[in-house]
Amino acid sequence: MSKKSGYIQAAGAVLALAIVAGCGGGGSSSAPTPTPTPPPPGPGGSGAMFYTQAGSASRLDVSAGVESKKALATDSNDQLGYGGGLFTDVTVVTHTTAAPNEYTVNLWQYTAGTFQFVKSLPVISSAGLRVSGPVQPSSDGTRFALHTIENNGLGTPDTDHIYAVDASANVLMHASGLHDPVWLGASAIVAAGDDGLFSIPLAAPSTPVRIGAIGLGSAGNAPSQPAVSPDGSAIAFIQGGALWRINVDGSSLTQLSQVHAGQAWPAWSPDGTKVTVVRGDCPPLGSGSPEPDIVPLSATTANQDVTSTAAVMKQGSVPARSCGPVYWTAS
Secondary structure (H helix, E strand, O other): OOOOEOOOOOOOOOOOOOOOOOOOOOOOOOOOOOOOOOOOOOOOOOOEEEEEEOOEEEEEEOOOOEEEEEOOOOOEOOOOEEEOOEEEEEEEEOOOOOOOOEEEEEEEEEEOOEEEEEEEOOOEEOOOEEEEEEEEEOOOOOEEEEEEEEOOOOOOOOEEEEEEEEOOOOEEEEEEOOEEEEEOOOOEEEEEEOOEEEEEEOOOOOOOEEEOOOOOOOOOOOOEEEEEOOOOOEEEEEEOOEEEEEEOOOOOOEEOEOOOOOOEEEEEOOOOOEEEEEEOOOOOOOOOOOOOEEEEEEOOOOOEOOOOOOOOEEOOOEEOEOOOOEEEEOO
16 A cells, blocks of 8 residues: 655635526527537546545546545545544644554544535544554444554564544454455445455454455455445455456456556545546656546456556546545445
């Protein structure tokens, strides 16, 4: 998982397209009514996409191509989480003393055309612990899944851990050796390991259950960034430079895209017919190079060429771009 630092810059304008109708009187001439410019081609469907780009959290009206932006506290583009109508980002307080760094999960909602702060969860603080990636709220917004990288000191290696916590930061589930947790319904987590995908129930003993075969579709390459379909029946994920999908029961493993370096952050359309990916590697911070496009692919067609697929477009025929997670929601 690559990170890109840089505090989010405030931006915020919502564009509206007004269509003015005109008519001409009999026997008189008048200038023809201009034909409104249609919105640019998009991925089809409706709803909204949320993502980060150029240090901003953005919302795109999919059908109209209208984008709005908002400053959040996150200092990393890959730490925007979404679920249950809530967005999350993480504020990090770095201590230069022996005290451990502190991580505060902030909750936001997109209401009445703007991101509005809701509250912060209790501070997460533990020696050798770093929160990595987005904190994902459950579908009802009452529980939160997060990935941490922890080190016990004395030359020990970093290890991956995943947790599910409630709004008071009480631990509901903990497993080590896994990363990139996402919710599977309200009572289980899907996460990636070095050699496959796993589901982990919140109920004790919370034993991980393998999904599909060891190594999945690209043995030797660790899967990452799983995304569960809206109906909970399938998982899209990245492995070996390609986008894959598999049913939750382990059947029907399919390589959806051809191998192309930099594919990341799959997101399902609300109707489950498409999966978007971020196409390409993020440029170095401050380079001025454009961030990678968001590209919609069929959720069922194998071996699609992501390099020749049209990107999601905003008004003005500008590609929607992101260097972090993408979420495609119904509203």
